Amino acid sequence: MFRLLIKSIRSRLLPVSLVIITLMASMVLLLSIERIQKATETGFNQSISGVDAIIGPRSSSLELVLYTVFHLGRPTNNITMKTINDIKQRKDIEYLVPIALGDSHRGFRVIATEKNYFKYIKYSSDKSLSFSDGQAFNEISGTVIGADVAKKLDYQVGTKIHISHGSSQTVAKKHDDFSFEVTGVLEKTGTPIDQAVFVDLKGYELIHLGWQSGTKIFNLKQLDLSTLSHEELTPKTITAAFAGLKSKLTLFRFAADVKKYPNEAISAVIPGIALSELWSMVGIVDQGFELLSWIIIVISLIAMVSLIISSIDNRKREMTIYRANGATPMYLSTLVVLEAVFIGLTAIIGAIIFVTLVTYLATEQLNLILGITPEFDWISWDEAKVFAIILLAGILSSLVPAIIVFKKNLHHTLS
């Protein structure tokens, strides 16, 4: 029976192939949307771990998370180092890691921070940052680079770099009067950390000493750097600070207190809550795409049934010959249902291959644009259930033409 089925399908290859392609494309669309959405959400959620709150100027919480963690967008304001030092005095604080943003190096964001960044900031499920080569900076001229930076720019420990003023990828004004030396290269994390260049806050402050309103006023080479005091190199303002608390039970109280801080308009944003706002916004769009995909799947199944029904008419002679030679109506109906199973299974196998390809390409883009590297499975249990539903729907729809064949009287076709 299987041999007859294959030969029959081969004789109608073009229409059958079109139905398979339509069904396959609709499944690829549905699954790609789900996979990319889930992987992006997971990738985002895993990008920062162990940070209980992000302290920054009072503004949109989502915006603060996006530019401090994912390096998307630009900071709108700064907060003072005095405020951070006040908050550091609180008894519920375990650590406070200040960061300053604004500069870049050959398209990669520069994050000015303290050495404790590499101790306290974690990713994925509480994994600590580690170095594939070298170590954290000890001097103000030291810099640590992420794995992707090292790979793309072919940097290693000892490489000297200059940082550009601003975050533009075009030719920017360089801080060419002071170079930083790579002291360490971080292991790959699959997060935006891989695409960052880290410098000491003091070094960052130093290179901006000769700048005013975005313009270089004097060259650092004219200065005797050894005469600069600790206070002169301590930044007055920073972009934000990552906070870790001794107990998560105090988190909401901490956030409320920070919001009430009297000397500056600041807030403490809980990253998970801010991201959930993002997913609820994105979720509405995703639901729309999913609905559209299911509609396309239903249309494809209808096309498959239409194809089979119209082919029954064209295959009247074929069916008659089988019946005249003793084939039962059940045999012919089974042939029809098997054809639907064949179409469904072929479309599913094709969809698995293509969706894997699509998500592989999406991984590259997600890494390029957002710095996250989500993990993709070959096929998940949920996806297998979706395929099973579609296959079952295909089989059930094929019962319509199968019943038509079953009820066809032989004598009508023998004459």
Added chain:
Amino acid sequence: MILTTKDLRYTYQNGKAINFPDVELDVGKKVLIVGYSGSGKTTLLNLIAGALKVQKGEITLAGKNYSSLSFSQLDKVRADSIGYIFQTLNLIPFLSVIENIELGVKFSKNRRSNVGNLTQEIVRLLTSLGLSEKVLDISVNQLSIGQQQRVAVARALLGQPVLVLADEPTSALDRESANNFLNELSATFDTSKQALLMVSHDLSLAPYFDQVIDITNKNV
């Protein structure tokens, strides 16, 4: 007797009814049913093939009375005991010659068991019908009408069904081809085991048959 029909009467949906003459067919015999178009020849064939339910009268084939059989049981009788040759378009175009002939025993274990080596038997039948074994694996679309009819005969004879039914198999052939066809059919047909019932409007074919039954003017 391999086949007997008795007092067969069939009423169509439009009310027209036909009383068919009784048919008796024994092993080795060839019977020709003649009549003009619309006289009921194909209806009689359909009744004997089990494609139509007997409304009135009796049909017995190889000891089985059709009146007591369901459609599914008739399907089994057709698979085991009847080889069918159509007027035209006998073959499935996407199957090769050998695959088309194999359909003759595909749906019947009984008929299959009558054949030892399937390929050898198919080659024997084709050769006796004037076809070379080289045609076995070619597409049927490459054969002439006459060659296609011979392949259809081979399929109908494969597995030695007791009754071979032919529905105007020569109507698409010229006179010479029709004569050749009937000569070869007669030569290949196993007179020790099989009977042939053919319908046609062409009375000139009568010399090839043992008995001719005219069903003209049987309408009621």
